Amino acid sequence: MSTEHEIQHSPRVTEDEDHILAHNVDEEPVEANRRMFEGGLLKLVTLLTIAYSSFHLYTLNIAPLETWSFRIIHVAGALFLGFMLYAGARFVSAEEGEARHRWTNWIAGVAMLPALYAVYQSFAFYQMLNDGALRIAPELETWHYGWPLIAATAVGIVVSWFHQRGRGRFSLPDLVLMVCSVAVAAYLLVVFNTPIRMSTGTPFSPVGISFAAVAGSALILELTRRVAGMALVIIGLVFLAYVFAGPYLPGFLGYPGLSVKRFFSQVYTDAGILGPTTAVSSTYIILFIIFAAFLQASKVGDYFVNFAFAAAGRSRGGPAKVSIFASGLMGMINGTSAGNVVSTGSLTIPLMKKVGYKKTSAGAVEAAASTGGQIMPPIMGAGAFIMAEITGIPYTEIAIAAIIPAILYFASVYFMVDFEAAKTGMRGMREDELPKLGRLMKQCYLFVPIIILVVALFMGYSVIRAGTLATVSAAVVSWISPNKMGLRSILNALDLASIMSIQIIVVCAAAGIIVGVISLTGVGARFSVLLLDVAEHSNLLALIFAMFISILLGMGMPTTAAYAVAASVVAPGLVQLGIEPLTAHFFVFYFAVVSAITPPVALASYAAAGISGANAMETSVASFRIGIAAFIVPFMFFYNDALLMEAGWFEIARALVTATFGVYLLSGGVMGWFAKVAAPWLTRLLLIGAALLMIEGGLWTDLGGVAAAVLAFLMQRQRRARLAPAVS
Template identity: 75%
Template sequence: MSHTPDHHSTDRPPAVAEAPPLAQGVDDEVIEANRRLFTGWQWWLFAALAVIYSGFHLFSLNVYPLETWSFRIVHICGALILGYGFYTGAQFLESHDGAQPRRWMTWLGYVLLLPAFYALFQVGMFWQAFQNGAMRIDPATEAWHFGLPLIAASAAGIMLSWIYRQTRGRMNIADLVLMVCALASAGYFLVVYNSPLRMSTGTSFAPMGISYAAIAGSLLILELTRRVAGLALVVISLVFLAYVFAGPYLPGFLGYPGLSVGRFFSQVYTDAGILGPTTAVSSTYIILFIIFAAFLQASKVGDYFVNFAFAAAGRARGGPAKVAIFASGLMGMINGTSAGNVVSTGSLTIPLMKKVGYPSRSAGAIEAAASTGGQIMPPIMGAGAFIMAEITGIPYTEIAIAALIPAILYFASVYFMVDFEAAYKGMRGMRSDEIPRFSRLVKQVYLFAPIIILVAALFMGYSVIRAGTLATASAAVVSWISPHKMGLRSILKALELAGTMSIQIIAVCACAGIIVGVISLTGVGARFSSLLLGLAGFSQLLALFFAMCISILLGMGMPTTAAYAVAASVVAPGLIGIGIEPLVAHFFVFYFAVVSAITPPVALASYAAAGISGANAMQTSVTSFKIGLAAFIVPFMFFYSPAMLMEGSALQIARVGITATIGIVMLAAAVQAWYFGPVKAWVRLVLLVGAVCMIYGGIYTDVLGLVIGVLLYLMQRRQPADRHEKSAA
């Protein structure tokens, strides 16, 4: 080969040592199109707020716990203030044009500050009244001096923010109004929920001020969600909110007696809704692991992970695609968002995949499928495991162990899909001079220590919070022996990064809490369960198929965390109602909520990858659906073979794991038309039958699938000439 002489040259090691720039920038912060870039005192102000926000959570979780509801209220309020500070509601003005916002908009913003600050002032007066022994606030005072000014300022501020355009480096007066409204709403909840009136929520005795604050708070959450996660979740939330008041007029199983505005909103901002399980998880586990991920980013561990993947898998055929599987799966597990991970690692892996011969749509689809798989990869599972533990009461460690075989099957499927496509198209791997040396990277293998410490601490019985804190601290300590040492400045930068990274997921969890509140308060989940029960009497497979469709539909266009939280509230109780074990039911729902990110027609991860690869978005989503096909089959096997979730004897678990893996290989072969050589259409069909038999998990189906696999293998080995001819083509 042409590069062989260089391999022995004296200056070779330094040249290879420079290879890591191939993976530089993986840890760089992704700046969204509507994200402000502050300078000067504004930068210092919001950087300090972000650091304080992250530090507040570390302190409260580890040193001085706050009362639960108060902690969650502050958690959401802080995210709203940071979110409205960092994300604009309209397009930016170009500074080089010299354009300025229209004067009347600016003056209207200042006018709206008056009712916003007045509502905040009244919160202080209410607190003073309770301190002086008052039992409740006069309803007229709550309405005219707090509730109506707050709602008016919130609604008008949101609408003004849609048309108020400012340069990227400047704060927006409309968003300042919304920040004050967020403080006033949260302040009222803190005052009332720390008084005996907290017990009145959901009753006719509840003060209307709770409903006023909840309406304003819900509007602010919905608007921030629109800015950071798009319209999909907002539209779904509005549909559910409309159902609250339209439900009494709907026919059939959707109908219910109805709730008044006051009664519904007096409950939606409690642990039955917004302050419920989704915010419980975002305020503890998710924020903690975002801080952990930020510390890893600050110490440049992401760059190391990707370079390690290049060194380990880069030489294999289709090398960059296999690097994407390893690196994106690992990073996606930590950062908890499929589309976000596509942007961070895909900007590196997708161009390299195209360079070795993958079409644009395949390169994007592979990255999307791998990043989506990170959400089902234990031990972190993109925070999904923590929400599942919160909702089901099943210990986190049990959930992480149960996720092991399904995750292996998914990544095995993606790996062999990639490998067989590379073999079919005769692709090469990367040359040794294109990748860093493995021997060099092994010397820094200690950078994996924080993740190892995290897993070890969890399985030693430490709480998730304590384990996450230890892992975060270890990330800083490990950096001291790496090229990117973390001093005080870097630690503060990591805390600031964590504060900004957390905005999206907290907004999404709070918005999902609105949907969960509607489901729990209207009883629509129970009616859906009865529908599933009726279908199960007809056919359990039909009931599972229907549950799959609803889970995917609910998850389309939504981040993983919100998708699972909503689907778990709607679909999982119905599956449990037809006799499925809670762990199996929730894993079934979780998988389909996750793969909604690569399911056409609304596939967030695939669309993000298409934006990088330059391919058609729909073609990319169809291809990623094909690559991740195993994720649409395996969940059905949870029901027919619970051993896949580690439920059964060691022998049963081993047999199911091995046979299902073989079945996954045969599935990939059927999809990619390559099984030890190119295969004809009828062979692909037989391979598909054999794959389903192996994945199914029954002893007789396993034997049948194995026989099919062996016979086709022997047949393929007898056709070397055809295979080589096809490979050359």
């Protein structure tokens, strides 16, 4: 899902005789830079995408592949398909003719020669090793593989920036990059399947590994630019620059230094690109994307949104509350905040404007709700799987711990929306405008695949087995729904899954580069020392510092990459402060997620503004205000671990009740509405103070919060009594 480029997606606000509002909500929108092939080329691409998804299903469930080989093929396949489908420059308009900069084909044709030569040499090396050679001569690797690959990759990337053709035409510069992706993977497969692998990171490592890693990193960052924007690319380049500039930096940022060969010989191992992020994307994430594609093929997304309309549409500000429920449901089958906005916002935002919301508020509500979808168990925007991989904490424990924080977040957004609707006198939607709840209840079997997923996980099935069962059940359940999945629908789902997975896979690989820099340079450990120094003065100050770093590192990135990077830098320091690993990683995860609504780089807010027609920065500020609870909830973990289910049932229940009351008071204070009347500044400050006392979690602070809330209520009741004669 491209978050930087314009997304071609029209609102689907339609009604039929049953008042079903949502149609094709879960159709994957077409990014502005995605090619739309026709004829034989379309058939070839579709065959490749189906093969890519099928390869993962087969390997994960039937015939496991050696781990390194599997991850290399996983990344290489995403690069191959990504360069085939996503253009590096804009498409030409009808007025510009068929092409601009025709010279790009000539240069790409020349660059194809060294790219093909590098592929040939990879297989020649394989033959040499099979014939008994213990290693390849460095001169052979350098001049007959390394430099040809680097030259072809560099030329292919630069030329692709100027190559402008029609949307349905293929790109020769991108074909060069596809061949280079094969050359990188072919060499790594040759080396990683021999004892030479053990020499990575030492002076004895083959120089070819470093050349392959440089080219592979460049290809990953270029495709990341195309599918996820420049934010992650810039951060990745800054970290790569630090590898070589670090020895010259003062203070805690300085380190002894790494040579180019030593660093790049390790960055394409489990210390970097093939580490935790790719481990998760090649197993859990790709599997759940296939699951989501099967749900989309059976139109479950339409059902989720229509069910939300039927359940909440009649209450005041109805479409805004529908947005909350629908985004929470869609967030379970959608991997990015911005993608969630596009899926549900194209329907809910126009309806919010229809019942009286300003366009800025409409976009802000959708952005805040869609961001919440990323913290919604059981999938949590795939962040839960990376957290399990990094921490070693069982996935089921993480999913359980996420329940109360998700409740608090969505309750806060709901209260914000309700108070604003009451303050401005908005209506809900009429019954004759909404789907019939009774009719939709008859189709509640469409929730079965998600129920099977959750039950299987808690019965002790592996994540892979549970995800596969849920995927199969989605196809089976479709046979008792109006949208039966036949062979064509299943193949379409596999095709869609590959296209949906490209962004998340390449983003995880790009995050792996950053994680590699952090682990190989030791900057994460030095940050931990800095955090400990701050904590000597105040634990709260250290947490605030960690919050800002997590948000800063997460800005402009999808959930998985944002969390992976922030977890590598910030979480170890929090653990050294004595915070439990689960609490520390949830703290980092939440702030990485809410960076999507944090100005100035608020991707979810910008996506919502594109649909609502509002100013992007104003929308991001408004969504920040609506999602303000998300900036307080992580501090609640620190003061009260019962909110992560780390206590007895009585403590957990008390923490949930008091924290929910706390976010209710916080919402009233932020929105300026309490006890059925607008609140002046003094009352608002009192409400916010009461909320913070309730959120802290201690008995005396809870009593203090209740006392402050009662005082605010009495003040508001007096105010309402004074205003009543004026109103009458």
